Amino acid sequence: MPEPSPAAGATVAQFPRGVAPAVKETPFIRIDGVTKRFGSFTAVSSVSLEIRKGEIFSLLGGSGCGKTTLLRMLAGFEDPTEGRIFIDGQDMTDLPPYERPVNMMFQSYALFPHMTVERNVAYGLKHADMTASQRADRVREMLALVQLSDLGQRKPHQISGGQRQRVALARALAKQPKVLLLDEPLAALDKKLREATQFELMDIQDRTGTTFIVVTHDQEEAMTLSSRLAVMDKGRIMQIGNATEVYEYPNSKFVAGFIGSINFFDATVRDIKGDMARVDVPELGGPVDARAIPGLVPGQPITLAIRPEKLSLSRTRTDAANAFPGTVRELAYFGKDSLYRILMPSGRILSVNSVNARRVGENERVADWEDAVWLSFDPAAAILLKD
Numbered sequence: 001m002p003e004p005s006p007a008a009g010a011t012v013a014q015f016p017r018g019v020a021p022a023v024k025e026t027p028f029i030r031i032d033g034v035t036k037r038f039g040s041f042t043a044v045s046s047v048s049l050e051i052r053k054g055e056i057f058s059l060l061g062g063s064g065c066g067k068t069t070l071l072r073m074l075a076g077f078e079d080p081t082e083g084r085i086f087i088d089g090q091d092m093t094d095l096p097p098y099e100r101p102v103n104m105m106f107q108s109y110a111l112f113p114h115m116t117v118e119r120n121v122a123y124g125l126k127h128a129d130m131t132a133s134q135r136a137d138r139v140r141e142m143l144a145l146v147q148l149s150d151l152g153q154r155k156p157h158q159i160s161g162g163q164r165q166r167v168a169l170a171r172a173l174a175k176q177p178k179v180l181l182l183d184e185p186l187a188a189l190d191k192k193l194r195e196a197t198q199f200e201l202m203d204i205q206d207r208t209g210t211t212f213i214v215v216t217h218d219q220e221e222a223m224t225l226s227s228r229l230a231v232m233d234k235g236r237i238m239q240i241g242n243a244t245e246v247y248e249y250p251n252s253k254f255v256a257g258f259i260g261s262i263n264f265f266d267a268t269v270r271d272i273k274g275d276m277a278r279v280d281v282p283e284l285g286g287p288v289d290a291r292a293i294p295g296l297v298p299g300q301p302i303t304l305a306i307r308p309e310k311l312s313l314s315r316t317r318t319d320a321a322n323a324f325p326g327t328v329r330e331l332a333y334f335g336k337d338s339l340y341r342i343l344m345p346s347g348r349i350l351s352v353n354s355v356n357a358r359r360v361g362e363n364e365r366v367a368d369w370e371d372a373v374w375l376s377f378d379p380a381a382a383i384l385l386k387d
């Protein structure tokens, strides 16, 4: 278990994973206004970030957005052009990698092919000040931690991809770093193994209490693994929050579109009453009630965003606040859910995701090709975005 900070007391432990405690904790890692330029190109731009002890924090973003560069600066392989980095209250900015309480598992975590699993893990201790027997004990402990105790004598080519990934993790954890940086740790694994390994990573993090910073471009992975995540674009941090916050309350079109799929509409604010706003949405064919955001004024152009799973389909009009008629254009059945493409009278096509909760026959679906349907959604599911 991660140690709760003394100031926060016992209340911290009562929060499930993914829910940020209300109590302000002192950050364990503080990245303060960090910029990295390579010549005239800015790879990381004024990043400020605080990470708590024992978190699994993910950096999520597309290729080239600066994730690896930010990790390399934390590890000390790259100097920030501007800004400072603190770990456990100590300024790390000018310390070399080996003097930082940090280890990094690289994007391609090459194991040594000619060494056994055991020797690969022991390699992680090569600079450690330990006796041979302490070293052997630690290797045993690490192999037990990643559940590979029986495979210590094998060579990397004699074990599976997921097992190789765990050897690399054991090697990176062997020196007991306070912070482990993992750059795309699961990228080499297939979907099933990835999902299983995500849970193992969470479990290992929980047992060691090490703070993990994980880089990924896979949004589902970031949402599953992390206590909190930062969405990055072009070297900048766009939003920081837990999985629910970034998925349900995106702060920009970029974040809304990057995490999950979403329907965007051009809209205009008609009026605001308390915490509700009514916006005109020509493509839907009428006004929409949505939860207001601060600073709206009538006449203001705005973007309305609705996730496909928040739209309900029915054959008849319901009494929902927001209901619009359309026609089923396409239908894809995926087993656990179905994806509908609905054509609106305006010509706009919407994506609707419907969970197949019941086991139904061929002719009992909610709607079929070319059926006239009603689309409805709750005002709370309608997201308004200014940019």
Ligand SMILES: Nc1ncnc2c1ncn2[C@@H]1O[C@H](COP(=O)(O)OP(=O)(O)OP(=O)(O)O)[C@@H](O)[C@H]1O
Residues within 6 Å of the ligand: 038, 041, 043, 061, 062, 063, 064, 065, 066, 067, 068, 069, 070, 217
């Ligand atoms: N040493 C370097 N010199 C010049 N440009 C660099 C250097 N290292 C990285 N860059 C550039 O900085 C940007 C960010 O690179 P970085 O490796 O941090 O991206 P990333 O988010 O990790 O991407 P990926 O998901 O593809 O691994 C890229 O445009 C890259 O080309």
Ligand SMILES: [Mg+2]
Residues within 6 Å of the ligand: 067, 068, 069, 107, 183
């Ligand atoms: Mg990278």
